[in-house]
Amino acid sequence: MSRYVFKMPDLGEGTVSAEVVEWKVKVGDSVKEDQVIAEVMTDKAAVEIPSPVTGRVLSITGQPGDMVAVGSELIAFDTTGAQPAEGAPAAKSAQPSAAVAAPPAKAGAAAGAAPVAASSAASRVMASPATRRKAHVAGVDLATVSGSGPGGRISADDLAAVISGQGRGAAKPAARAPKKGVEEIKIIGVRRVIAERMSAAKRNIPHFAYVEEVDVTELEALRQYLNSRQPKGAPSLTYLPFLVAALVRVLESFPQCNALHDAERNLILRHSAVHVGIATQTPDGLKVPVVRHAEARSLHDLAAEIRRVSEAARSNKATRDELMGSTITVTSLGKLGGIASTPVINAPEVAIVGVNKAVDRPVVVDGAVAIRRIMNLSSSFDHRFVDGFDAAAMIQALKEKLEHPAIIFIQD
Numbered sequence: 001m002s003r004y005v006f007k008m009p010d011l012g013e014g015t016v017s018a019e020v021v022e023w024k025v026k027v028g029d030s031v032k033e034d035q036v037i038a039e040v041m042t043d044k045a046a047v048e049i050p051s052p053v054t055g056r057v058l059s060i061t062g063q064p065g066d067m068v069a070v071g072s073e074l075i076a077f078d079t080t081g082a083q084p085a086e087g088a089p090a091a092k093s094a095q096p097s098a099a100v101a102a103p104p105a106k107a108g109a110a111a112g113a114a115p116v117a118a119s120s121a122a123s124r125v126m127a128s129p130a131t132r133r134k135a136h137v138a139g140v141d142l143a144t145v146s147g148s149g150p151g152g153r154i155s156a157d158d159l160a161a162v163i164s165g166q167g168r169g170a171a172k173p174a175a176r177a178p179k180k181g182v183e184e185i186k187i188i189g190v191r192r193v194i195a196e197r198m199s200a201a202k203r204n205i206p207h208f209a210y211v212e213e214v215d216v217t218e219l220e221a222l223r224q225y226l227n228s229r230q231p232k233g234a235p236s237l238t239y240l241p242f243l244v245a246a247l248v249r250v251l252e253s254f255p256q257c258n259a260l261h262d263a264e265r266n267l268i269l270r271h272s273a274v275h276v277g278i279a280t281q282t283p284d285g286l287k288v289p290v291v292r293h294a295e296a297r298s299l300h301d302l303a304a305e306i307r308r309v310s311e312a313a314r315s316n317k318a319t320r321d322e323l324m325g326s327t328i329t330v331t332s333l334g335k336l337g338g339i340a341s342t343p344v345i346n347a348p349e350v351a352i353v354g355v356n357k358a359v360d361r362p363v364v365v366d367g368a369v370a371i372r373r374i375m376n377l378s379s380s381f382d383h384r385f386v387d388g389f390d391a392a393a394m395i396q397a398l399k400e401k402l403e404h405p406a407i408i409f410i411q412d
Contacts, residue, residue: 001081002031002078002079002080003058003076003077003078003079004052004053004055004077004078004079005053005073005074005075005076006052006053006057006073006074006075006076006077007070007071007073008040008068008069008070008071008072008073008074009049010070010071010095011040011042011047011069011070015070016069016070017067017068017069017070018039018041018042018047018067018070019041019042019065019066019067019068019188019189019192020038020062020063020064020065020066020067020068020188020249021038021039021040021041021046021064021188021189022038022039022064022189023037023038023064024036024037024038024039025037025038025051025057025060025075026057026060027057027058027059027060027236028056028057029056029057030055030056030057031051031054031055031056031057031077032051032054033050033051033052033053033054033118034047034050034051034053034169035050036048036049036050036051037049037050037051037057037075038060038074038075039165039189040068041188041189041190041192041193043193044189044318045323046189046322047227049074049079052290053079053081054079055077055078056077056078057075057076057077057359058076058078059075059076060075061073061074061075062072062074063125064186064188064189065074065186065187065188068296068335077256084290099103101249115268124291125142125143125145125153125154126149126153126154127142127147127153127159128148128156129154129155130156130283130284131154132158133283134156135159136183138159138163140159140162140163142154143311143380144162144192145158145159145162146158157297164312164377167191167280178198186357190284190285191216194285194286195363196243197347198344200347201344201345201346201347202344204347205345205347205382206382206383206384207342207344207345207375207380207382207383207385208379208380208381208382208383208386208388208391209342209379209380209391210378210379210381210388210391211340211376211377211378212276212376212377212394212395212396212401213361213374213375213376214374214375214376214377214399215363215372215373215403216239216358216372216373216374216403217352217372218403218404218405219239219242219373219402219403219405220358220373222406223237223238223239223242226299235300235303235307237300237303238303239332239355239358239375240278240303240306240330240332240355241299241300241303241306242299242402242405242408243330243353243355243402244276244291244294244302244306244330244396245294245299245408245409246304246398246401246402246405247274247276247294247328247330247353247398248274248276248294248295249401249408250288250394250397250398251274251328251394252399253394253397254390254393254394254397255271255272256270256350256385256386256390257328257350257351257381257386257390257391257394258270258271258274258327258328258351259271259327259349259350259351260327260348260349260350260387261347261349261384261385262348265350268350268385271327273292273293273295273326273327274293274295274327274328275290275291275292275293275294275325275326275327276290276292276294276326276327276328276329276330277289277290277326277328277329277346278290278291278309278329278330279331279332279343279346280309280310280313280314280328280330282313282314282316283314284316285377287313287314287318287320287323288313288323288326288329288346289309289310289312289313289322289323290309290322290323290324290325290326291306292306292325292348299409309322319321322347326346326349327351328351328352328353329345329346329349329351329352329353330352330354330355331343331352331353331354331355332354332355332356333355333356333357334357334382335357335403336357337355337356337357338356338357339356339376340356340376340378341354341356342354342378342380343378343379343380344380345380345381345382349382350381350382350385350386351379351380351381351382351386351391351394352376352379352380353377353379353395354377354378354379354380355375355377355378355400356375356376356378358373358374358376359373359375359409360372360373360374361373361374374396375402377395377398377399
């Protein structure tokens with residue numbers, strides 16, 4: 001037997017250890033070179049680790065949630081009859097998968113995939129975290145589903161067939177009986193990072209929240225007009241690119257809101273460029289892809305880039321660079337936006353602008369009741385570095401541009 005030991009690779013950016021999120025193989029499995037064997041989590045990103053060799057798995061180190069030091073044994077193979085890949089260990093081969101949204105400072109913002117560690121019985125079922133979550137929502141016991149993938153792995157299509165009643169082993173209708181049992185879910189991977197960073201943001205940053213009502217009737221008319229001029233089949237413009245375009249103009253007068261707090265050096269870094277983080281809900285959790293140099297983009301360019309980075313995040317294809325480096329964040333729940341919210345600042349940024357849903361409401365205009373489209377902006381600021389007056393003034397300036405959208409495009 002020829003034993004080949006693969007050690008935890010150096011994943012860059014000063015990483016000294018990584019958390020095991022999910023093993024893609026088990027002891028006894030035969031693997032091929034470059035086959036993904038594990039997903040690990042650094043402080044910055046979830047990273048898929050490919051196998052450096054073709055062989056059979058002899059042993060693995062660490063269970064989901066365990067930390068493994070860089071340079072320590074991660075997995076061992078029997079490579080009898082196979083040769084290790086040239087240049088292994090393959091730290092360079094490890095490519096980031098769904099990564100967290102992390103600004104350049106060490107106190108980055110949270111986002112990303114939250115793998116599920118279910119009970120011991122459920123953990124024997126081979127399925128991705130996303131498939132497990134979908135099954136949980138649909139009330140399907142994965143133990144009753146026949147998987148068509150390697151080793152009986154349950155794919156998304158297998159689950160969809162069961163939910164539609166077409167697959168083998170479809171779950172029986174649940175009886176109306178008292179439910180028992182508690183599902184234990186380990187807080188690991190990106191969900192752990194989210195928990196740690198959100199806790200740190202709320203603990204360390206004195207949030208100042210400010211909510212303002214905005215009449216977007218004119219903006220809605222402009223949006224509909226521009227959409228009517230779009231080529232057939234082209235994506236429709238949403239409010240978001242207008243908001244980002246207006247925000248870019250406003251930040252010229254409020255540079256203290258387009259800044260990062262470098263706690264280690266006790267500095268505020270005011271940026272001339274506006275790199276806007278777009279808080280994006282994905283099947284794996286919250287991610288914040290970045291639209292870089294929003295100040296240099298046209299309206300349609302902004303719309304296209306917002307769509308591109310958001311879809312990359314949702315489809316788990318966003319690179320590490322696309323998920324870090326924002327200077328201010330915009331968050332919106334779309335139609336679920338509610339009346340008001342209190343968004344948590346994406347540290348080390350000092351401001352976040354939240355968008356609530358737009359609804360038609362009766363309001364008084366020039367002494368008469370009229371139906372207007374109203375939308376609230378719910379924003380938070382780091383009160384250590386942004387005074388309440390300046391925060392309010394910034395949102396009022398943003399309100400003015402959104403209520404009279406023509407001035408967004410007028411160069412002073």
